[in-house]
Amino acid sequence: SIINMQRNMTQITNSIDKNVQGGTTTTLGGELDMERLGKARNQIMDVKLKQVSDSVSGQTVVDPTGYLTDMQSMLPSYNGDIQDVRKARLLLKSVRETNPKQPQAWIGSARLEEVVGRLAEARVLIMQGTDKCPKSEDVWLEASRLAPADQAKKIFAAAVAEIPNSVRIWCAAANLEKEKKAKRRVYQRALENVPNAVRLWKAAVELEEIDDAKELLTRAVECCPSSAELWLALAKLETYDNARKVLNKARATIPTDKSVWITAAKLEEANGKSERCAIVIKRALEALRANAVELTRDEWIKEAEKAEKSGAPATAQSIINAIIAEGIEKEDRKHIWMTDADECIANQSIHCARAIYAFALEDFKNKKSIWLRAAFLEKQYGTKESYDNMLERAVKACPREEKLWLMGAKSKWQQGDIRSARGILEQAFESNQQSEEIWLAAVKLESENNELLRARQILARARTSASSPRVMMKSAKLEWCLGELKNAIKLSDEGLAKYPKFDKLWMMKGTIFLQMKDANSARKAFAKGIENCKDSKPLWILLADLEESEGNQVKARSVLERARLKNPASPELWKRAIELEKRVSGNEIADRLLSRAGM
Known part of the structure; x- marks a missing residue:
């Protein structure tokens, strides 16, 4: 209690006075005991502080342990400069007093107080705002937002009384x-x-x-x-x-709203009457134009894409067919339509792109590039049947385009339908007898399916109808694979007589001779090939390897030197020469050659 604290303080003070007056000293020789004096002073200070913290009734008014916590809770959540807040508050107050009918002034003031953590003041301000601006929706809505849920209902009741509409x-x-x-x-x-x-x-x-x-x-x-x-x-x-x-x-x-017409088309499609979609869309365009509603083709394409994404592909295609040619010069049609199709594909509007290609093919029936685009679209997004049907239509429209025939045959082959693939290539021969690609594709088809006799027959016809270096090489290679080495040599000679600059035939002929253990004939074949194809690095390397394998390292080195003179910038020839020197002469000469190669 306060009385006991006062009694203790008096005793301590008297004790100190007596000691000082009586000359109390420390054991160290007559000096004042400053340590005890300091302790006594601290005790007096502590008693006085406790007296200040107590009320008249003797109960503690301030809880020392909770005081700082309470103070922390009273701090606002605003982390900015307090001077800015004061300036803003004064400015908003000035606006409210100058123009109390301005709703934004009351809303701004309330939000300022809310930001700095004074929610009660914010609520008071916004309610004053409802009194000053009773016809402002924003003020009432702000008041309901700041108010507790039970109070918000009362606020709305007052709001609808003021603004019932x-x-x-x-x-x-x-x-x-x-x-x-x-x-x-x-x-x-x-x-x-x-x-x-x-x-x-x-x-x-x-x-x-x-x-x-x-x-x-x-x-x-x-x-x-x-x-x-x-x-x-x-x-x-x-x-x-x-x-x-x-x-x-x-x-x-x-009558001016397009969405009603589009929905009508979707309704017909949803009920199995897709054929009516085109009629509805056509009537829509006529009615909208009659009511002076003009939409650009880009806007209609967007509507078509929306229709497709909503599950109405027939409606989307009907829209495309109705508007795709609107407002385009004839010479610009192909470019613009292909651009439109690309954009639809990028937006995953496949039915729209398909409709654009279909319309374009009606106008450009023999345009290979459009058929290829349409075919690739079906290959990526359609079914096997739709892809095959598209290619079947394409080759009928463009029978001279060998790529379309090859795509169709490959599709059937990949599906395991060899007979159909063979039939497509036979039809292709009729329109493209000189096409090397189609003949070789037919040979590959038969070879891959172990129909080697058929492949041989096709190559025989190809040598007559579409002779080329590759056809002769494939003919010789097939005989080589069948073990008919003499026939392979014979066909190589026939091919080289016609195409002496085709280095692969010389390489094949020499390699066949090596397989027949006839090194001299192989050497002659490689040498003859080099005479006709001086820039063929593989031929030089084959001849050098042959000489080395026969123990003629000096000749092998000579061949590679001549090869590098003809092809000084060939890394492969330098590499072969360095490897040869490592095997024959050791690292020192190989290193010299390597340093020359790097110059």
Whole structure:
């Protein structure tokens, strides 16, 4: 208690005075005991501090342990400069006093106090704002946001009394309710006050089951006949026949809205009447133009892409077919259409791209590049059947384009249908008798399927109809693979007589002789090949390897030196020469050669 503290303090003070007056000294020889004096002073200070912290009744007013915690909780959450806050507060106060009917001044003031952690002051300010600006939606909404949930309902009640036609306030009031039944009541009252608000009707419909929603939408389109969204929502809930009637009414009421027409086309498609989509879209364009509604082709393409993504590919293709040629000069058609198709593919609108290609092919029936694009589209995104059908149409339109024939044959081959692949290539021969690629593709098909006799027959025909270096090489190689080495040499000679500059035939001939253990003939073949194909590095290397294998390292070195003179910039020839020197002469000469190669 305070009395006991006072008694202790008096005793300590008296004790100190007596000691000082009596000349009390320390054991160290007559000096004052300063340590004891300091302790006594601290005790006196502690008693006085405790007296200050106590009330008259003797109970502690301030809790020392909780004081700092309480102070911390009172600090605002704002981390900026307090001087800026004061300036902003004075400025906003000045605006409120100058123009109290300005809603943003009250909202700004309330938000400033909210930011610095003074929520109570923010609520007081915004409520003053509702008194000064009772017709401002923003002020009422801000007041409801800052208020607790139970107070927010009262605020909304006052708000709708002041502004009964505010859709935003009615929607915010409905969102505040937790139960569906309470939300319905709010929207019912709202629609009584604002019957032409589409947003309120849509929100109210979302709360209802299908039958009730249908009834509500029927009333909605009566109150808001110009809202296409409400008409379309009602049509979506109706049966096919009723939906058609609803959309017909919508078109009559809103003749300038394209979405009603597009929905009508989707309706026909969804009910298995895709052939009617084109008719509906054609009538849509006519009706919109009659009502002075002009949409660009880019806007229509976007609508087509939306239709495809919504699951209506027939509607999308009908839109493309109706507008793709609009406003384009004839000479620009191909370029623009291909650009449109590329953009559709990039947007994953495959049906739209397919429709563009189909339309373009009607105009450019014999254009190989468009057929190839259409075929690659089917290959990547279509089925095997659609891909094969596209190629079948393509070769009929462009029978001279060998790539299209080869793609068709390869597709059948990969599917395991060898007979069909063979049939496609036979048809290709009729239109492209001089095509080396088609003949060799037929040979590969038969060879890969172990039909070597067929392959030999095809090559014999090819040598007559479409002779070429590759055909002669493939002929000789086939005989080589069959073990008919003499026939292979004979065919090589026939080929070299016609195409002496084709180094692969010389290489093949020499290699066959090596297999026959005839090194001299191989050497002659390689040497003759080098005479005709001086720049063929593989031929030089084969001759050098032959000489080394025969023990003629000096000749091998000479061959590689001559080869480097003809082809001084060939890394492969330098590498072979260095490796030869390592094997024959050792590292020292090889290193010298390596340093020359790096110069």
